[in-house]
Amino acid sequence: MSSNDTANEVDVNRVFIGAGCNRIVNNVSWGASGLVSFGAQNAVSIFCPKTAQILTTLPGHKASVNCTHWLPSTKFAFKAKHLERHYLLSGDTDGVIILWELSLVDKKWRHMLQLPQSHKKGVTCITGIMVSQSEAVFASTSSDGAVHIWEVVFPSIPGGDCKLSCLESLCVGSKAMVALSLAELPGNTNHLVLAMGGLDNKIHLYCGQRTGKFVRACELKGHTDWIRSLDFSLPVCTSGEAISILLVSSSQDKVIRIWKLALRGSSANTQGTYRKEVISLASYIEGPVLVAGSSSYQVSVESLLIGHEDWVYSVQWEPPSTAPSDGVSCQQPSSILSASMDKTMMIWQPEKTTGIWMNVVTVGELSHSALGFYGGHWSPDGRSILAHGYGGAFHLWRNVGVDIDNWQPQKVPSGHFAAVMDISWSRSSDYLLSVSHDQTTRVFAPWKNVASLMGENSWHEVARPQVHGHDINCVTIIQGKGNHRFVSGADEKVARVFEAPLSFLKTLNHGTSQESSFPEDLQVDVQILGANMSALGLSQKPIYVNATRETVERHGNDGLDTLESVPDAVPAVFTEPPIEDQLAWHTLWPESHKLYGHGNELFSLCCDHQGKLVASSCKVYDVFLVAVNLCSN
Structure with a gap:
């Protein structure tokens, strides 16, 4: 290159990205890294809530992006205190799923791999859990009626390759599943439970070992319309022992249900029987028994949350804001965020004296042109909540109160959601x-x-x-x-x-x-x-x-x-x-x-x-x- 060419060089820097969110459920994910991912047509966009700016877009999909999911997500932020690399899964309407890597040290992204076993139709939901700081299990579902469960081992050195293996492929029939949630069963860390729900109005529970072999355990009936969202809590601890886990579900029937999976023979069942005799209003309805290996779990209806006036597209447990004291278990906050097509998001918490779940916070859109929310998400610290709606726009509220809650709207990035x-x-x-x-x-x-x-x-x-x-x-x-x-x-x-x-x-x-x-x-x-x-x-x-x-x-x-x-x-x-x-x-x-x-x-x-x-x-x-x-x- 000559000296004249060097003198004529022009530096080009990106100063702004504007993009709207694809109008579809499960499209947005808030990660333990503090960043939010969403699909913007064929690209995966990443924005920082603190600066209200879109940082980058990840090209790679050849079709519209349907869903994204961080590993670790906000639920497992307490396991990500010292992680230098975070990972992101994205699925599109062609059935393709891509795994991305973010290096927190240099803020650079890397296209890790494309899953070899693609769905035949559009991916509708991806969910995953961190079983350790270097290993995760995730599941994906599609309108093709298949659910794939994968195990991924992340590289131990920068620039290394992931080890990916398919644990199970389940065929759920003609009525596709559109909502998934994974969790480790309390008292039995070698077994996982997968909840799936969709067009048949039922919640199906599958149990499997860490090595695979997932089998259908039971189904939960109660909702009268499509299941739209599922989320397992972290294990609920009693006297320092994890003996139960909670599942929250939402549906197009406008109702939110909380289900309890309690380890049989534990003190939880004894307490539940006593509550049933003394306080009939707070008693739960016993359901089927879930068997996983040598352990069994009594499934019961813990509560019904009624307050939304339209389809409830999203429910999510509040993530723990502090790391566990014993290094193993982590206390699950008793707080649920729901988002609905009635233009509102609600935070639900149990009343301190009676234990009855109540709506304690309601935020939403007031514009006549608004058409409701497709999803709601907690920040890693639980002080902010994010919604995305029909118009491709984001809505962010942060609790700025000290002694009492005071949720105030915050700036968010925006842009067109069509061409x-x-x-x-x-x-x-x-x-x-x-x-x-x-x-x-x-x-x-x-x-x-x-x-x-x-x-x-x-x-x-x-x-x-x-x-x-x-x-x-x-x-x-x-x-x-x-x-x-x-x-x-x-x-x-x-x-x-x-x-x-x-x-x-x-x-x-x-x-x-x-x-x-x-x-x-x-x-x-x-x-x-x-x-x-x-x-x-x-x-x-x-x-x-x-x-x-x-x-x-x-x-x-x-x-x-x-x-x-x-x-x-x-x-x-x-x-x-x-x-x-x-x-x-x-x-x-x-x-x-x-x-x-x-x-x-x-x-x-x-x-x-x-x-x-x-x-x-x-x-x-x-x-x-x-x-x-x-x-x-």
Whole structure:
């Protein structure tokens, strides 16, 4: 390489990744490393909740990613105190499962291997447990009616290879399983129990040794609709001895059930009999007996949790926040997180005096456009909870209270959850505008005073100017007041023009630039504060600065949230990056013009260098150009 070539070298650094979560159950996993994994189309994305930034994407899948699972997960964070390498499993709609390695020392990822025995159809769930710091057992299920159980031994040296072996392949029939959970049986560490549930409304329990040979032990009946989530607790200790284990299940019947597997002949059964005679309300219903080797376990219904108003897609035990004192057992916190399509997540805990399980915390989405949660997840320390929903967005709450619980929403990364069709830089280069087939237009910008891992300004979604009823194909930014005006085209015959409202201009000046790109004297001329969406989601009406607040107050008092009565937006100037609820409803731009002329769907837009002329094209070969003068304000 010559000296001239060296002098002309250009360094390229990645500063921002925006992506939405695939809208599917079991897609998200929070690992003991503190990082969250999720599928974003064909890639596995990794984000850091502390910085609200997507750190990287892992390419390798050729189909959409359905599910991810960390080894170790948050449940086994107490076993990962000194681990230098963490592992991640990901499965896609082609049935392929890939194992990845993360080195915590240099923050580098490595594609370890692809499982040799793929499922014939899409992977629906992956679950696993750490049996030691260097060994894990995991299971996967698919809509092909098969469940594979694997053992993996991790390398002892950096760069080494994993030892992978298939312990068992189970055929569960035509009614596929969509939820799995693995655990070690208390008092019998050589045996594992696998719970699976799915389309037949039953929970099936299989027992097997560490070397394989899983056999069907029993089935648990009670749910009246599909089983959507299962999670075993860690062994429950009594008098320093692990004698029972709990299983929580959720279903589309809106009910959560807690099942108890108690080692027969232990003090747990004696206590249970005494409770049954004295306190009938807290007594449990005995079920089948599970036999594993020389041990047997009495299965009983411990509790029913009723409170959700729609399908319960996810349940998860709170992970232990401290390491075990004896080095073997670890006390399981009595706390369950559930996520439902009723737009809420709930934390359930037993009442101290009666032991009856109660809903103690409820958080959720309030936006009318929200359609519920596909999953809920605990952080390793149990102080944060994360949900992902139908719109591909994340919602994060953290308990900031000291003596009492005080769950507050936190910043999370965001992005499109469908194909991004076009992008355009603002004329002042302050932000990037993107449109997608997820029917939204989004503004991404660097936000000062929010440090990223690189020590520079971190990027965030600062506005969602357009939420449309059609897939949006193209966008271009044109000249306007402060150079903040754009034209977008969708799967319709109309191009729409949007103007930046005053709330966006002030937010942009506050958060994204040291020097104002739209001075205060010009902001006085802008009389539109924000925009409202119509019930059909096709037109956005302006909200004027001096408009009356009667409509807002009326909707707030009535508490109506239906398609027939859409609440008004409340645009505001944000002093920190807005969260999902604010983005989806309070950052819209008003629509100022509609440009007619095309007879088919628009698919391309561009403007001249001065931003005064717009060219558009549609899906008719002989009509491809229309020029419109939009230079007037």
